[in-house]
Amino acid sequence: MKIAVLGGDGFVGWPTSLHLSDKGHDVHIIDNLSRRWIDTELGVQSLTPMDSIQERTRIWHEETGRKIRFHLIDLARDYEIFKQWLVEHRPDAIIHFAEQRAAPYSMKSDRHKNYTVNNNVNATHNVLNAIVETGVNAHLVHLGTMGVYGYSTIGAAIPEGYLPVGIETLEGETVAQEILYPANPGSIYHMTKCLDQLLFQFYAKNDGLRITDLHQGIVWGTHTDQTRKHPQLINRFDYDGDYGTVLNRFLIQAAIDHPLTVHGTGGQTRAFIHIQDSVRCIELALNNPPEAGEKVKIFNQMTETHRVRDLAEMISKMTGAEVAYLPNPRKEASENDLIVKNEQFLELGLNPITLEEGLLDEVVEVAKKFAYRVDRSRVPAVSAWTKDIAKTVEKDPEGKRLKSVS
Numbered sequence: 481m482k483i484a485v486l487g488g489d490g491f492v493g494w495p496t497s498l499h500l501s502d503k504g505h506d507v508h509i510i511d512n513l514s515r516r517w518i519d520t521e522l523g524v525q526s527l528t529p530m531d532s533i534q535e536r537t538r539i540w541h542e543e544t545g546r547k548i549r550f551h552l553i554d555l556a557r558d559y560e561i562f563k564q565w566l567v568e569h570r571p572d573a574i575i576h577f578a579e580q581r582a583a584p585y586s587m588k589s590d591r592h593k594n595y596t597v598n599n600n601v602n603a604t605h606n607v608l609n610a611i612v613e614t615g616v617n618a619h620l621v622h623l624g625t626m627g628v629y630g631y632s633t634i635g636a637a638i639p640e641g642y643l644p645v646g647i648e649t650l651e652g653e654t655v656a657q658e659i660l661y662p663a664n665p666g667s668i669y670h671m672t673k674c675l676d677q678l679l680f681q682f683y684a685k686n687d688g689l690r691i692t693d694l695h696q697g698i699v700w701g702t703h704t705d706q707t708r709k710h711p712q713l714i715n716r717f718d719y720d721g722d723y724g725t726v727l728n729r730f731l732i733q734a735a736i737d738h739p740l741t742v743h744g745t746g747g748q749t750r751a752f753i754h755i756q757d758s759v760r761c762i763e764l765a766l767n768n769p770p771e772a773g774e775k776v777k778i779f780n781q782m783t784e785t786h787r788v789r790d791l792a793e794m795i796s797k798m799t800g801a802e803v804a805y806l807p808n809p810r811k812e813a814s815e816n817d818l819i820v821k822n823e824q825f826l827e828l829g830l831n832p833i834t835l836e837e838g839l840l841d842e843v844v845e846v847a848k849k850f851a852y853r854v855d856r857s858r859v860p861a862v863s864a865w866t867k868d869i870a871k872t873v874e875k876d877p878e879g880k881r882l883k884s885v886s
């Protein structure tokens with residue numbers, strides 16, 4: 481297949497591009513390199529040293545003989561250029577990762593809120609609009625999030641995207657309907673992914689586009705089979721308070737002797753998936769597209785759930801790291817249960833990698849190797865969800881607030 485990977489320079493986009501290229505697909509990365517610019521804006525860098533996209537693809541070619549082409553396009557702005565690109569290349573599939581993906585970054589200021597909404601919603605709409613306009617018959621696979629469902633305890637399993645409901649008619653009869661599971665975003669970033677769902681629903685219905693939406697949990701780990709092939713193919717790895725995600729952050733914190741930064745009681749339960757499974761799921765989704773005219777196909781792309789404090793305690797036991805319970809900068813339920821259905825990927829043959837020490841050790845090893853690159857002052861999460869929360873969460877770049885509160 482000829483595959484366009486939008487956002488192919490990012491944390492999941494890069495290993496996905498390598499995986500698909502390895503499988504013999506003709507991979508084209510389209511990216512505006514915004515993630516690299518955000519590193520510059522925030523004054524942080526990936527824990528792992530990352531080469532330019534051109535250099536990465538050159539090394540890939542040297543190692544494997546396979547070519548990945550790179551095209552510098554800003555999907556949120558360069559609509560006409562993207563349309564031209566589609567006409568010229570006519571991909572069989574488009575994988576859409578090209579969105580600002582960090583919840584804390586999206587909540588930093590009004591400017592960051594605007595940027596995240598403008599970038600994410602425009603990019604998604606431009607892609608859909610351009611597919612229709614050019615008549616390219618490409619299957620669109622989008623990287624969505626488990627966060628569209630929200631995190632309230634309801635005592636029921638979260639289905640894969642759709643909820644059967646009964647609606648009472650004026651005559652008092654009950655009619656069966658299937659609706660998108662009620663959207664309940666917890667940040668501006670998650671809100672954009674909820675908006676994406678409506679765009680997909682409309683374009684699948686109105687234009688018969690073939691769309692798959694992957695509701696992914698929190699990704700952990702760093703290596704895949706392909707990123708291991710050469711030191712310069714290494715994946716990016718974020719540890720800072722905005723882009724670092726919880727499990728990877730704890731592993732890095734343990735490696736640099738930093739207390740593990742649990743927000744609140746750590747009673748938040750979340751869905752997780754290893755990066756290697758993430759790229760496998762994307763391949764499975766590519767190989768199983770919906771038919772034109774079918775509703776959007778939604779998968780829950782996660783393999784297990786964990787409570788944040790259990791992860792912290794586990795890593796503490798494994799490494800001896802101290803656990804710090806901190807004021808939570810986010811507005812979120814302090815405790816929640818989470819049961820998620822994920823049968824579709826299992827039925828398609830996914831054999832999940834689950835949390836086990838070997839793999840955790842691997843991440844700690846990577847963290848130790850590059851610990852000299854860590855700026856400890858960037859570890860605390862200081863982006864507060866509301867102005868009131870900001871007052872209670874002291875903004876302290878030197879990490880003075882990193883005192884255990886329980």
Ligand code: USQ
Pocket residue numbers: 581582583584624625626627628696697698699724725726727729741742743744746748750751788808810812861
């Ligand atoms: N948390 C801590 N300590 C930390 C960092 C986070 O306790 O140092 C807590 C947060 O308060 C939250 C949970 O851990 O309750 C998860 O936070 P996260 O930063 O790991 O994940 P999140 O902000 O939800 O976003 C990440 C990705 C996003 C993806 C999402 C999947 O950045 O792109 O969509 O995970 S999900 O969480 O399932 O919505």
